[in-house]
Amino acid sequence: MRLLIVAxxxxxxxxxxxxxxxxTPDHRDAQAKSKANAELAAMLAKCPPVAPRWADRKGEPLRxxxxxxxxxxxxxxxxxxxxxxxxxxxxxxYGVGKN
Numbered sequence: 001m002r003l004l005i006v007a008x009x010x011x012x013x014x015x016x017x018x019x020x021x022x023x024t025p026d027h028r029d030a031q032a033k034s035k036a037n038a039e040l041a042a043m044l045a046k047c048p049p050v051a052p053r054w055a056d057r058k059g060e061p062l063r064x065x066x067x068x069x070x071x072x073x074x075x076x077x078x079x080x081x082x083x084x085x086x087x088x089x090x091x092x093x094y095g096v097g098k099n
Contacts, residue, residue, distance in 0.1 A: 040085075047086035072098040 075093040082088065 043085055050087045050089055067097070070097070072096060 072095040075096050077090040
C-alpha cells in the first residue's frame, strides 16, 4: 500500500513539468510555411500532367472494342521517377501490339 502511494506521488512532478511545456505556435512560422507551400505549388503547376492516356476517340460513344481495333500502346515501368520536381514516366517499349 505504501508503495502505491509513493508511486502515485512520484507522478505529480512529471505531470506538472509536462503542463509547463505547452506549445505556443508562432504565426511567423505558419506564414513562412504557407509561403513555401505556395512556391512549391507554383513550381509543380509548371510540370506536364502525368495522366493515363486512354484509347478513346473524341466524339465517339464509348463501347466495347476488340484489341485489334485499339491503337498501339506504350509499356511503362512501374516506378516513381522524378526529374527535378516533376514526375516523369519511364517508357520501356513503344508500340506494343502494333501489327
